[in-house]
Structures are given as C-alpha cells and as structure tokens.
Amino acid sequence: GPLAVIDEINIGLAAHIREQMRKDLTVKGEIWSEGPWDKVIDFMTEEAKRLGRANGGGFYEYPETGKKYLWPELKKHFPVSESALTQEEMIDRIRFAQAVETIRCYEEGVLTSVADANIGSIFGWGFAPFKGGTLQFVNDYGVKEFLVRTKELTELYGNRFSPPKLLVDMADQGKSFS
DSSP states (O other), X not given: OHHHHHHHHOHHXXXXXXXXXXXXXXXXXXXXXXXXXXXXXXXXXXXXXOOBGGGXXXXXXXXXXXXXXXXXXXXXXXXXXXXXXXXXXXXXXXXXXXXXXXXXXXXXXXXXXXXXXXXXXXXXXXXXXXXXXXXXXXXXXXXXXXXXXHHHHHHHHOGGGOOOHHHHHHHHHTOOOO
16 A cells, blocks of 8 residues: 555655655745645654665564564554544545646646556556546546545645646536546
C-alpha cells in the first residue's frame, strides 16, 4: 500500500517534495493546505528519525528473517480515529487526490498527453490499473460529475481537492480527456 511505497522511496524524500510544493505554491500566490499527513511526515523525519527501508525502517519494521510488519509505535503516536470514514469515502479521497494532481500537471504542461498521464499513473505510482489511469478515471466518472465531487471533497478536506481551471473549463464545454 501507500505506506510501503513511501518506505521504499524514502520518507525524507517525501518531506523534501512537500517543502518544494509549498515553495512552488507560494510563488504562484497559492496557499498550501495543511493536511493530516504533514504531522505524520514531520514526526517520522524529525522525531522518530525513521526515513524508510534503506535507513533501517520507516512505517514498517524489516526483520532480517520473516515478513515486514508495521512499526508498532505508529498506533501510539497516531491512534485510529473514532470517526471512521466509509470505504467509499477513503477510496474517493485517494483516487480524486491523484486525479486532481494529474489534471494540474496536464494543465501546467508537465504532462503533454492523456496517454502519458494514464500510463504514468498506473506504472509510475500504482494508480488502480482497472480504472485505466487517472484521466481515464475522470472520463469514466464523468467530467461534470467529477467536478461536483471535487467541490464536495474540497469543502470537507481542503484545497488539495480544489478543481483546476482546466477541469472547470472542460466540464463547462462538455469535453473529456482524449
């Protein structure tokens, strides 16, 4: 899952990417939306000094023999929330965050084709392959319906779900990603 992936790539790298994103948003006149993951990343890098597998452990313990397992201290520092989300809400938050960020990259010219965005999201970071990639997910969901849901998620969870202008324009024009 996501914790295993971040352990493999390095939690310190994730912290560095986050800081660069903050700087980039500031330059663009936008505001970084603090999220619950910020406290987790800060704790893991600054207090626990657990940067990932290459540094001896991160979210997981890696015994010399046997399977990896979640670092037991996680539960102590980050107890399970009493207000559990539904499975559908969790899935939406994960998929929509990835799709919205992909749309931003496409809008900014970081991605230059829908095919590259879809293939990259599947093979690059493991977006659900049965959804066809992040932009195909948006198409299948319906661009207008996707826009409505991003607005709902923005109200509930913050600006990371705010719809990029490209999405708003495409919904207004009845277009899809092709």
